[in-house]
Amino acid sequence: MDTLHIRIDKDIKTKAGKTLADLGMDMTTAVKVFLHQVIVDEGLPFTPNKNVAALKARLDHVTSEAIKKGKSYKSAKEMHTYI
Numbered sequence: 001m002d003t004l005h006i007r008i009d010k011d012i013k014t015k016a017g018k019t020l021a022d023l024g025m026d027m028t029t030a031v032k033v034f035l036h037q038v039i040v041d042e043g044l045p046f047t048p049n050k051n052v053a054a055l056k057a058r059l060d061h062v063t064s065e066a067i068k069k070g071k072s073y074k075s076a077k078e079m080h081t082y083i
C-alpha cells in the first residue's frame with residue numbers, strides 16, 4: 001500500500017466531505033473509486049465541462065436515442081464512445 005498526499009482548498013474539502021458522507025463514503029474511498037475508474041476508462045471518468053446545459057443536452061440525446069433504438073450498453077466506456 002502506498003500513500004498519496006494532495007493539497008486541496010479547505011472549502012472544497014469540507015463541501016466534498018459532506019457530500020461524500022451523505023453518500024456513506026469517506027474521502028479516501030472516493031479518491032480510490034476515482035482512481036480505479038481512471039484505470040477502467042483509461043482517462044478521466046467524466047468530461048470536464050462547465051456548460052451544464054450542453055452536458056444535459058448531450059445526455060438527453062444519448063438517452064433518447066438509446067430508448068428509440070432499444071440500445072443498451074455493456075459498459076459506461078462503450079456508451080461514451082457514442083457520445
